[in-house]
Amino acid sequence: MKKQHIIVTIVFLLIISLSILQVVVSNSLSITGITLSRLETELTNYQRENALLREKMLLNTSLTQIASKAATLGFEEGKSQIVVGSLLPIALRP
Amino acid sequence: MTARLRFTFFFIVFSFLVIIGRLFYWQIVKAEELSLLGQSQYDAFVKITPKRGEIKTSDGFPIVANKVSFLVFATPKEVKEKNKTIDFISSLLTIDSATISAQLSLPRFWVPLKTGVDNATKEMIEKTRIAGIGFEPQFTRLYPESSMAAHLIGFVGKDENGEDKGYFGLEGFYNRQLRGKSGMAVQARDALGRPILSRMSGKTGAIDGRSFIVNIDRAIQFIAEKRLKKGIERYQASGGMVGILDPKTGNVLAMASYPSFDPKTYWEFSEDVYKNPFISNLYEPGSTFKALVMASALDGKVVKPETKCPVCGGPVNLGGYEIRTWNNKYYQNSTMTDVIMHSDNIGMVYAGSMLGIDRLLSYLNKFGIGQLTGIDLQGEVAPNLRSADKWYPLDIATLSFGQGISVTPIELLSGFSAIANEGRRMEPHVVAKIQTPEGETIVIPPKVLEQPISPTTAKVMTEMLINAVSNGEAKWARPKGYRIAGKTGTSQIPIAGHYDPDKTIASFIGFAPADDPKFSMLVIVDRPTTSIYGSETAAPIFFDIARDLLTYYNIPPTE
CATH class of the missing domain: 3.40.710.10 (DD-peptidase/beta-lactamase superfamily)
Incomplete structure (x- = not known):
């Protein structure tokens, strides 16, 4: 009789503890949803930031932009060029 | 006594039959309709726009890339200070206030206000925390070399369904490969609109466009x-x-x-x-x-x-x-x-x-x-x-x-x-x-x-x-x-x-x-x-x- 009583008590406690565990896990899961949302937002923000930085980098490294800045800074187009051919005896001997 | 018992027994059986019949109606006959109704309450369907492929010159530099811009929309029912909102939005988005006012007066849950809005403008609107104004990210074409090789590239416009479509040049010739394939994402949300982990968002069918490296030096x-x-x-x-x-x-x-x-x-x-x-x-x-x-x-x-x-x-x-x-x-x-x-x-x-x-x-x-x-x-x-x-x-x-x-x-x-x-x-x-x-x-x-x-x-x-x-x-x-x-x-x-x-x-x-x-x-x-x-x-x-x-x-x- 006493043994039966113990078994019933254990089963009862097990049911209670599992029910509580389910509530805790469900609660935790629903909160994790908010964390997930936050992480997703953070990820999107980083992706957006990367896209914006890439956009800036592309605009600043474009030939159009470089040529325009070079002109503003006073660089001029090279008009003459010197070609060193193999026939010229330049510094062949000390 | 026996008659009372029999009556009770038949009453209970009848009641159960009614319940079973009703359950059969809702769960079998009306199952699909109710399922869709339920989904519409907790699932949000989002169209995933594929990223259009880039066009790169022979040195690997993208002469056509994508930049993130935003579609500004309003949910008229949530807009609280209507006149103030109209004035502020019209000045920032350079749209006349009458147009915004007309949009907000429409009996719709969601109205678009302007597409292609840049990140700086979006952040300025966000800082003011105006109720009823939202943003949807979208991709627009970025041309780092401005109009260089315009005839070769072509341009991206809209087709009859409002979808992006390439016209002329490479954008036109290779439109099908560049545009990719759009897909759908489903996200389950609770009553407050927050995502639920047990039903994580799933993306299906979206394929980004192919990128092209051209011989153009x-x-x-x-x-x-x-x-x-x-x-x-x-x-x-x-x-x-x-x-x-x-x-x-x-x-x-x-x-x-x-x-x-x-x-x-x-x-x-x-x-x-x-x-x-x-x-x-x-x-x-x-x-x-x-x-x-x-x-x-x-x-x-x-x-x-x-x-x-x-x-x-x-x-x-x-x-x-x-x-x-x-x-x-x-x-x-x-x-x-x-x-x-x-x-x-x-x-x-x-x-x-x-x-x-x-x-x-x-x-x-x-x-x-x-x-x-x-x-x-x-x-x-x-x-x-x-x-x-x-x-x-x-x-x-x-x-x-x-x-x-x-x-x-x-x-x-x-x-x-x-x-x-x-x-x-x-x-x-x-x-x-x-x-x-x-x-x-x-x-x-x-x-x-x-x-x-x-x-x-x-x-x-x-x-x-x-x-x-x-x-x-x-x-x-x-x-x-x-x-x-x-x-x-x-x-x-x-x-x-x-x-x-x-x-x-x-x-x-x-x-x-x-x-x-x-x-x-x-x-x-x-x-x-x-x-x-x-x-x-x-x-x-x-x-x-x-x-x-x-x-x-x-x-x-x-x-």
Whole structure:
């Protein structure tokens, strides 16, 4: 009789503890949803930031932009060029 | 007692039957409808727009990329201070307040206000925390090199369903591959609209577009555009174009035309400028065409470079019309080399007549005249050549010096480039590689289309063209020390059955270095006013670009 009583008590406690565990896990899961949302937002923000930085980098490294800045800074187009051919005896001997 | 028990028993059974029947109705008969109703309450369906593929130049720089912009929308029921919101949004988005007011008055849950809003504007709106205003990210095209290569690229507009669609150029030709495939995402949310972990968002079916690496060399494109623009201004022309190919592979290294447009704001330009004139406009090639006719005559072994022209002493009469040289100068017994150097129409009539119309047309067909070149750009045209029986003697004579025939610039450049490539004509191609979203790279190999002339003929013709550059009308403009093969062209514009004497299309076609060509190029100047001749307008532009390219390729002078 006493043994039966113990078994019933254990089963009862097990049911209670599992029910509580389910509530805790469900609660935790629903909160994790908010964390997930936050992480997703953070990820999107980083992706957006990367896209914006890439956009800036592309605009600043474009030939159009470089040529325009070079002109503003006073660089001029090279008009003459010197070609060193193999026939010229330049510094062949000390 | 028994009756009461029986009544109770039947009542309970009946009640259960009613419940079972009702449950059957809701769970079996109405199951699908209720399921959808439930989904609409806790699932949010979001359309996933694929990222459109990029277009990169041969150095890997994206001349067309994607930038994140935003669709600003409003949920009218949530907007609290309506007038304040209207004033603020209209000033920031530069939309008149009446339009926003009308949108907010619509009996809808969701109304779009403006697309393509940049991140800075979005952040300014967000800081004010106005209720009822939201943002949806979307991709728009970014052009880091502004309007560079606009005719090659084309632009992205909308189709009849409001979806992105490429028009003209590469965007049009490869639209299906560039756009990718849109998909759907489902996200379960709780009553407060927060996502639930147990039903995570799932994306299905979305495939990003493929990216393209093109043969266009960014530096060469930049040089070509800069020089062409300066040339058009200098010669006060209506327009102009340049095409540069690698004659050994058919790779399109650069292609530029003016007037042009900005693909970012294409709607602000006339629709006439959207077409790429280098592949879509027909013109009479004039003397630049002589190179193809002479190469045909040489390959057909009816003339040699030293063959003397017995009829070149004066004008010739054909069908009641007198054919003259461009400058009314005549050279009796000049050789075929001299004929090309002087751009002598009479000498070309002689070479053409020696070859005969059947063989001449056969050669021109092999040079690709009257056919599409197969270039991978939207909008290429090519009128067929008439059959041999439809050519009159006068037509055959004028054909020999490039009049009475219409070609597209790409058609001429593609055929001419065969001379620079030991007689092999290559398919002009813009795209070099295709990159799939899965990381696979598909390489487009060069394609030989035809061998119109033998390598020996190509070599002989090259020498004649080098002589034309070194001793012809445009010799003053050529870079010293380099062997450049080329030919000038000045064609009059046919208007109402006759040629306009004052308006011309000036051109120059050539390749360099002649012994190991790195590029072949065609420059066309439309209606120049400072001079009507190709040798004084198109040729200097050609040589300016050639000088830059020879330096760019680190090619030293050889003479």
